[in-house]
Amino acid sequence: MSSVAAAKTAEFETVVVETTHIACDGGxxxxxxxxxxxxxxxxxxxxxxxxxxxxxxxEGAKAGGGH
Known part of the structure; x- marks a missing residue:
């Protein structure tokens, strides 16, 4: 079963964003x-x-950037 868990983990997508507030709908x-x-x-x-x-x-975007 651990191979199934590892396969599912590999499917998770990583998205690079420019802001700390993101909307996700699963695509x-x-x-x-x-x-x-x-x-x-x-x-x-x-x-x-x-x-x-x-x-x-x-990289270079400010975390928690104010106004």
Missing amino acids: NAGLGHPRVWLNMGHDRQVVCPYCSRTYVLA
């Missing part, structure tokens, strides 16, 4: 999940609780 043109808003705060990545897609802040 797949309506076959994903309800849209959720994810906030990295001062971290440099966040994982969607529905689809496990990982959003990583682009």
Whole structure:
């Protein structure tokens, strides 16, 4: 069973983004999940609780950047 878990982990997508506030709907043109808003705060990545897609802040972008 551990090989199945490892295979599923390999399928999770990593997306590089320019902002710490991200909307995720799972993609797949309506076959994903309800849209959720994810906030990295001062971290440099966040994982969607529905689809496990990982959003990583682009190099040079400011984490938790103010106005």
